[in-house]
Amino acid sequence: MKISLICPSRGRPQKAIRLLENLFEKSTNPEDIEFVFVFDDDDYENIQKIITSETYQKYSTNIKVVVTKKGDFIFSQLYNIGFDVTSNPIVGLVADDVVPRTDNWDEIVKNKFEEFPDHIFLLATDDRNDSPFATHFFTSRRAVEIMGFIQPPFFVADFGDKWVTDVFRAIGRYRKTTEVVFEHMHYMRGKSPKDNTYEEASARRESLICSNPNDARHPWSVYAEKRKNNIIDLQKFIDTYASDK
Numbered sequence: 326m327k328i329s330l331i332c333p334s335r336g337r338p339q340k341a342i343r344l345l346e347n348l349f350e351k352s353t354n355p356e357d358i359e360f361v362f363v364f365d366d367d368d369y370e371n372i373q374k375i376i377t378s379e380t381y382q383k384y385s386t387n388i389k390v391v392v393t394k395k396g397d398f399i400f401s402q403l404y405n406i407g408f409d410v411t412s413n414p415i416v417g418l419v420a421d422d423v424v425p426r427t428d429n430w431d432e433i434v435k436n437k438f439e440e441f442p443d444h445i446f447l448l449a450t451d452d453r454n455d456s457p458f459a460t461h462f463f464t465s466r467r468a469v470e471i472m473g474f475i476q477p478p479f480f481v482a483d484f485g486d487k488w489v490t491d492v493f494r495a496i497g498r499y500r501k502t503t504e505v506v507f508e509h510m511h512y513m514r515g516k517s518p519k520d521n522t523y524e525e526a527s528a529r530r531e532s533l534i535c536s537n538p539n540d541a542r543h544p545w546s547v548y549a550e551k552r553k554n555n556i557i558d559l560q561k562f563i564d565t566y567a568s569d570k
Contacts (some may be wrong), residue, residue, distance in 0.1 A: 326415055326435045328463070329359040329408035331475070334421040335401070336522045338374035340510075341421045346369035346380045348419075349387070350429040360388045361407040365395040383492075392539050400529065401485050408469060413446070418475060419507060422517060426506040434463050438536040442466065443566040447557055448477045448500050450507040454514050458486035459499070471562055479544040481529040487545075488552060495556045496563065500539035511526050 331350070334341045341362070364372050372392070375381055380391050381388065389410050398406065404418050409523070417437060427433065437448050444467050449452045449459035469475045476485040493499035510516040528534070538545035 326418065326438060327357040327359065327413040328415045328431055329361065329411035329413040330417045330419055331361045331404050332419050332421055333363040333364055333370050333403040334371075334375070335525075336371055336520065337421050340376070340378050340517075341375050341398055341441070342378045344423055344425070345384060345388075347358065347425040348490065349384050351425050351428050354431060354537075355384065357413075358387055358431060358554070359411060359413055360384070360514045361390065361391065361410055363391045363393065363403045363407045366392050367395045368507055397477065398482045398525075400479040401476045401480045404485075405474045405478055408475045410557060411466070414466050414565070415463055416466055416469060417461070417477060418455075419461045420509065422510045423461060424476050426453075426508050430505045430507075433502070437502065438463075439492065441498065442450065442570075443563055445471075445496070445566075446498050446500070448490055448502060448505075450505045451501070451503045452509040453506060454509050454511065456509075456527065458485070458490040459493075459501070460486050460509055461499075462489065464489075464493075467562075468559065471558050477548065477551070478568070481482045481532060481549050482526050483530065484538065492552060494553045496560050498563075508518055512525045513559070 345360065349358065350359055389412060391407055393403065393406060408416060415434065436449060438444060438446060442463035446465060447459060450461050450465045452460045477488045490499060491532060512519040535542050537543060
């Protein structure tokens with residue numbers, strides 16, 4: 326049960342390096358972790374700072390890099406592009422402004438997956454911000470393949486965490502653990518200054534034709550049927566797996 330993690334990163338070399346260092350140093354078996362960066366092609370200087378860092382070089386055999394053309398994909402789709410180059414049965418996503426705080430986090434995650442032999446499961450980490458949604462999480466390759474994505478590719482910002490949380494809660498397979506702390510050092514929590522990357526995210530939110538998810542024009546409402554199908558398809562697999570046993 327090896328683990329793959331996906332992280333889009335832009336303009337934050339120090340934070341990305343901090344993430345790598347804590348992620349690998351606090352793991353029990355770093356050799357079993359695959360990390361995928363997704364970068365924009367116009368962020369060349371910051372990419373170079375990351376890939377030439379001592380931390381990156383130490384774990385380079387475990388790291389993959391995907392570079393996409395800036396503007397060709399909306400934010401949520403970047404996670405799916407990263408997923409396409411992963412290879413492990415447990416997959417997760419994380420932001421570059423996260424700091425893993427838990428020793429042996431990888432073994433804890435693996436043990437949690439043993440609860441569900443069919444591997445249809447979402448494990449949300451503790452972000453130390455009391456978020457009601459899975460801001461950063463682990464799931465299985467199988468679940469991603471059934472849904473068709475690790476993040477719904479419909480949102481320029483936000484709502485992906487609410488989507489996966491609602492889907493897995495509906496089938497009774499959502500768990501949030503306090504045993505694995507991946508602290509989200511977000512500026513809105515006063516944990517970091519507001520940088521250009523946060524500014525760009527704010528601009529993407531403001532670009533929406535409407536901000537109310539209950540508005541028929543909002544992607545949350547536009548793709549409601551797809552969300553229902555995710556629930557149906559995952560539950561069908563769970564039921565089929567159980568009957569075959």
